[in-house]
Every structure is written in structure tokens, then in C-alpha cells.
Amino acid sequence: xxLLVVEDEPDLLTGVVRALRxxxxxxxxxxxxxxxxxxxxxxxxxAIVLDLMLPKLDGWEVLARLRRTKHTPVLILTARDRTSDxxxxxxxxxxxxxxxxxxxxxxLARLRALIRRGAGQSSSALELGExxxxxxxxxxTRGGEAVxxxxxxxxxxxxxxxxxxxxxxxxxxxxxxxxxxxxxLSNLIDVHVFNLRKKLGQDFIVTLRGQGYSIR
Ligand code: CA
Numbered sequence: 390x391x392l393l394v395v396e397d398e399p400d401l402l403t404g405v406v407r408a409l410r411x412x413x414x415x416x417x418x419x420x421x422x423x424x425x426x427x428x429x430x431x432x433x434x435x436a437i438v439l440d441l442m443l444p445k446l447d448g449w450e451v452l453a454r455l456r457r458t459k460h461t462p463v464l465i466l467t468a469r470d471r472t473s474d475x476x477x478x479x480x481x482x483x484x485x486x487x488x489x490x491x492x493x494x495x496x497l498a499r500l501r502a503l504i505r506r507g508a509g510q511s512s513s514a515l516e517l518g519e520x521x522x523x524x525x526x527x528x529x530t531r532g533g534e535a536v537x538x539x540x541x542x543x544x545x546x547x548x549x550x551x552x553x554x555x556x557x558x559x560x561x562x563x564x565x566x567x568x569x570x571x572x573x574l575s576n577l578i579d580v581h582v583f584n585l586r587k588k589l590g591q592d593f594i595v596t597l598r599g600q601g602y603s604i605r
Pocket of ligand 1: 396398440
């Protein structure tokens with residue numbers, strides 16, 4: 390899952406990005422509203438964390454302009470616990486909000502819910518034959534036994550699972566699993582799919598030659 394965090398406070402940005410990457414997300418960042426809007430319009434993010442008080446273009450403006458073209462789930466960060474800010478944010482098209490200072494675990498939980506809802510998945514449990522994903526806990530079992538996945542393996546599996554029944558192209562996976570700073574060999578999609586098949590069964594992920602991957 391690929392996220393964008395738009396935040397101009399360096400310490401907060403660093404902390405949030407570290408927590409998200411530890412959870413296996415790929416994360417792009419912007420430290421002002423202009424760059425944030427540009428990235429939000431150019432990339433299909435799975436969710437965006439948007440601060441309201443930003444240089445160049447404030448969060449309200451970023452959100453309003455983004456909503457003319459895209460429905461990417463947006464969680465706004467508001468410094469003031471003012472009802473009017475939250476109402477205005479939700480009216481402008483935000484999907485959720487969090488008041489600073491916040492516990493990063495709450496941010497992670499809210500993002501998981503936003504991403505799930507964005508993919509049309511209201512429950513946090515996903516049954517795919519004998520494989521079961523818990524999207525809230527980010528755990529996987531096969532036939533009731535826990536399966537240990539790396540962070541990247543998990544996000545590849547989660548993306549395929551949320552798009553089950555359809556075809557996910559390699560470009561989709563690259564766009565949603567890796568971020569702007571990623572270009573190492575460990576990023577090879579084939580390696581992650583190979584490892585997922587070893588752990589979840591050879592037929593669990595189908596390769597459609599020339600098209601991409603699918604979970605039926
Ligand atoms: Ca700010």
C-alpha cells in the first residue's frame with residue numbers, strides 16, 4: 390500500500406513515516422501543500438495523510454483541488470481541537486481526521502480502516518479458501534496455522550487480496566507497493582510472489598501471462 394504524507398513539521402513527519410514504513414507501507418512525503426497536491430494528483434495513492442496548516446498551499450486548498458479529480462481516501466491532521474475545523478474538513482471531502490497530538494497507533498488503525506473502506510471492504514477479516522487475512526492485525530493464517538510474512542510480502546498479498554477476482558498488473562503492484570525512494574533488488578515483485586506461493590500454496594496466486602497476477 391502506497392501512502393502520501395503531507396506535513397511540514399520535520400519531527401512529526403519523520404516519526405509518522407518511520408511508523409508507516411515499519412508497518413510495510415511505502416511512503417512518499419511532501420513538506421508543503423503545492424508539492425503535496427502535485428504528488429496526490431500524479432500518483433494513485435491508497436490513502437493520504439494531510440496536515441491542514443502548510444506552507445504555499447494550506448490543507449483545505451489541497452483537499453478541495455484534489456477532490457475535483459480524485460477520490461483518494463484522505464485523513465486530515467488538525468492542530469486545533471475545534472469542531473469547526475473538523476466539520477470543514479469533512480465537508481471539503483476528507484474521509485477522517487485526527488487531532489494533534491495523536492498516538493501513532495491510532496493513526497495506523499485509522500489508515501487501515503480507510504484503506505479497507507477505499508477498497509470496498511468493510512470487514513477486517515478476509516477469507517480466501519484456506520487462507521485468512523486479518524487486515525486490522527495484519528496477520529495471515531493458512532488452514533488455521535499462522536504464516537510468517539515479511540512486511541513487503543504482506544503488502545503484496547494484501548493488495549492482491551483486496552483486488553481478488555480481478556487482474557492486478559505488475560505496474561499496479563509497483564505503483565502501490567513501492568515508493569519514490571525504492572529501487573533496490575529486494576523490490577522485485579516476482580521474488581515476493583514466489584515466496585508467497587511457497588508459504589500459501591503454488592496455486593494461490595495465478596499468473597496471467599502478459600497481464601499480471603490474480604487471486605481467484
Ligand atoms: Ca503544519
